[in-house]
Amino acid sequence: MSDAQIDVLVVGAGACGLAAAITAHDRGVSTAIIEKRHVPGGNSSLSTGSVPAANSRLQREAGIVDSPDALVADLMNIAKETDDLALVRRLAEVSGGVVEWLIDDVGARMQLITAYKHIGHSVSRLHAPVSRVGQDLVDDLLGAVERRGIPLAVGNAAIDLLVENGAVKGAIVESSDGRFEMRAEKTILAVNGFAANNALIKRYCPEIAGADYFGAPGSTGEAVIWGEKLGADFANMAAYQGYAAVAYPHGSLLSWTTMEKGGILIDDSGSRFGDESLGYSGFAKHVLNHGRTTYAVFDQRIFDIATQEQEFRELDELGGIKKGKDAREFAAKLDVSPDAFEGELARYNQAAAGEAKDRFGRSNFGLAPLTGMLCGCQVKPGLFHTQGGLRVDADARVLRPDGKPIPNLFAGGGAAAGISGRAGALGYASGNGLLSAIALGRLAALAGADEIKGARK
């Protein structure tokens, strides 16, 4: 690409950016996407592609009664506090239409997940690709971009915004051919968050600093860096999604079903150190703070259930799951004291059987007591993505602390303030990331296109 002028410049080709560009094009304005990596998709490709929507057509067809109010109540029940309740409400209100747009206009192969309810949702409302693989959703979005002839330039990084008299006029772009200006009437930041930027994580999410990052490498925080320079406002900056059990050394995610069904996490002394039912995100900081080698433990019945998940099967096929016919043999395989582990397992099993109170307050034990063949692996805590960012209005315009928009600048997805609460990892409900990505990307493009068309009348 070389110096150019378009209506809507989209920076970043994940779910947010792709949704924004498709929407802008369909609203009748010119648009182009720049992506700094050589492959589009970002974190969206790594996700399960699950998007929550309230009162979607698919829910109604399945006889599920849902409403934006119910979605807001569920999200706030988990998040407790947020810097921006209006954003939670706005995304809940548009969620049903967003999923229907994905199916009808984008051609995304989404179905309503009814087999199980995800953490935080009181009814079945997650819509996902049949495969539960985010790359399939990204591929469908890319297909829609291609069919419309929207330019998508990979290997083109925005290195700064073009700003004139306080208004954003596009971006300075760097590619292997050098630097050039991409001038635009409106610019949509779809660059995700800052989880791959250690300095920003230490500053805004210190409780998870030190955990390995397991998202896409592009999330280096440009929205924060540029937003700070422009005097933008931020919200929910300490919120993030963590994962308590990344299998080590394999690097794949140990299915949390293993814990929900009654499994436990122990350290290298054979002891548990917390209530695993806090969830995969919320428990991550406990594993990090505990600071010792950690193992997941479950039994063969739970293993059999988890093998329904492809990633778990692959981990097992790679030899990632160790097994022992009883507590002593299993402990020896982990290099943990058999005496200590046997005692700890007996204490946990007593609590699970209702014979004693769990000393960490766990009250949901799934299939436990754990019996027979024991299974497990070493795990590490991980950071998936940040959930705070630029404060935006109901149409994804980036705001200053006085509530006024920065002219021509929009943000969505991980670049914008999220809906997972004010701080920490407990506020993340399944699908929050993609809902903000796709809904805000779409809202930004609709508003940007309408502003351009309004100014031309």
Ligand SMILES: Cc1cc2nc3c(=O)[nH]c(=O)nc-3n(C[C@H](O)[C@H](O)[C@H](O)COP(=O)(O)OP(=O)(O)OC[C@H]3O[C@@H](n4cnc5c(N)ncnc54)[C@H](O)[C@@H]3O)c2cc1C
């Ligand atoms: C393992 C994992 C599982 C997850 N599962 C789910 C799930 O099931 N449901 C859910 O809702 N959320 C999930 N999430 C979170 C979700 O993936 C993200 O919140 C969401 O994908 C963010 O979308 P986005 O478009 O904002 O960012 P991304 O999809 O990351 O896209 C941002 C793009 O911008 C590019 N970019 C960055 N900076 C620049 C620049 N300066 N110039 C040009 N391009 C740039 C990046 O390279 C990237 O391609 C998961 C995350 C991980 C890591």
